[in-house]
Amino acid sequence: MTTLSLKKITSAWIITILALFVLAIAFGITMRFNQGANINLDPAKFYSLLTTHGVTMIGIWAVAGMVAVNYLLARYVPVSTSLNVFAFILTVVGVVMLWVTTFIGHFHAAWTFLYPLPFYVAWEKWATPVFLLGLGVLGIGWFVWAVGMMLQILKKYSLRHTFAWQHLTTKHDVAVETPPFILITTVSLIGIIVCLLAAVVLLVLFFAEYFSSGSFVNDPLLMKNLTYFFGHTLANESLYLGLATLYELMPEVSGRPKFKTTWYVALGWNCTMVFVLTAFFHHLYMDFVQPVGFQMIGQLASYFASLPAAAVTAFSVMVLVFKNPIKWSLTNILFFLGVVGWLIGGVGALIDSTVSNNIFLHNTLWVPAHFHTYNAMGNVLFSLAFFNWAANEFVGNQNETKSYSLKIVLLLIGGFGFVLMFYFAGAYSVPRRYSVYPQEFTSAALLASAGAWFACIYLVVILWMFFDIVKKCFKVFSPSY
């Protein structure tokens, strides 16, 4: 059941996430203008912004997926508002700690804080432990929350039913149908729980070395594997949470019958759950000391993780829309475009996850190119769709009359223009994470400026939606609500 307190905490999340999003975009645009030589930041300042931007974006979109899933989960099982509030408080505290380290402490080891860089202190001494603690605070909040949701699901559905294994048998009479939403939420939450556990191990290893005063030293290869297992998995599971929301809401707002769990949906998502956990090996292709078997698993898993997800989800969305009368609204247009952005970003990812391409794409701007495509033009749109839907829900009116076509056109131009400049630069070997470009990359700065201007268009649309959505969200706090 959706209670008033659930609406309130969800509103608080939406307002906070969107506010942080606007700021993080502004930092992104600042970085891109710096790379375009339009402004001139001190490199340490640039990398502080890079760290803040990365950690904030990854954080807010992971948690946005959890907010959406938690809200919709209330339709199926009781959900705990206090866990939700607990996660909110810890998230706010964690984000404040992280921003203090980057803006006041000048910490700038990037959001991946690759071992041993955080120990080569080029910032305030306290910033390293506080940054790691800040991540820990976020992690604990989300871990407890994710486990809480998982336990609620398991109270109603048996293990077999949560994973929809009954749909994999040849017997056609399935007594209990697992809603796709429950299946995908389960798969994503399991992934989140596993990667947060890896993060705990990583942080413990960092602190063990930090406090051992030299008697305990970590293994850089192990730490790199752990870092990317955590980072890659978190980023991917965020997307899957967005897809869970899509499965639940898109047919509903389109005025079409709900999606059903069939054997291929069940199989597809069960495969995805396994593949996604080993795809992170593609981050270590250029570490030749890594066992070759892992490298091969990396490419296989990267390819096959996309198969079930694409074949099942993209095809289902196509079947939903194709030659069917759809009640188009901002909400389902955002879902629909999110699928397009996700697929296009997926092609970029697939190209990069091919080892023989990775050798000339690894750590070039091709990497931010593809992940910004499936984030800024994929996952973000899934979450915005949910935010827009929830805001309309709060004011009790899903029938928007305002035209949204200008917003959509500007969003597409701004978003795809922005990422396209990354793709061009990436294909022409321009390195990622460079505060300024060496002169031999003759067009890199120009592409960066153009990307920044496109991103400004994107930001305008986000601000526009921000005001529409936040206005409605504030209503639930009014005493007369």
Place this chain on the structure above:
Amino acid sequence: MKAHEFVLALFLVSAIAIAGLFYYFFLSSRQAADGGGVSNPTKKRFFFFTALAVVMIILLLVTIPKSPYFLFTGENPSKVVYVAAKQYSFTLSSSAIDPQNPVSTEAIELPAGQPVEFRVTSLDVNHGFGIYNERAELVTQTQAMPGYVNRLRWEFTEPGTYNILCLEFCGAAHSFMRTTFTVK
């Protein structure tokens, strides 16, 4: 067409195809009436899935053998170059490098048309070792990781001056960390 341009073209064509298809799906819903939809979706899904799987398997079979781990493995490198990265410079040497006192002995010259080997490590944080040709195209690369030595084998076909750029974020001066060598 060079590999860089090929992947860009492949990406753009795929992206436009996906965008075009979905735009077509969108348009088809605008004049649709109840009872429309995809005919025989289960069968079409099966074909789509099979086609996708076949394409992926072909791509795997074609690309995996080109992975750097399998290149020049049976050959003897005609020259070995030792590389030690350290915030924010590279030491290149034709003899093993003393970690306490890393010094580049001489300018490095490598033969064209013969496999050579770089033994790359780091003396502090993770760095990258990206080899760029005179047209600023990334030719090949490996990571420089403390405590490990990555062996990168390559055969240069074009003589000229090559730049090495750091390709793993290593701190504030990351984008200025570089060196050069020549191929004759």
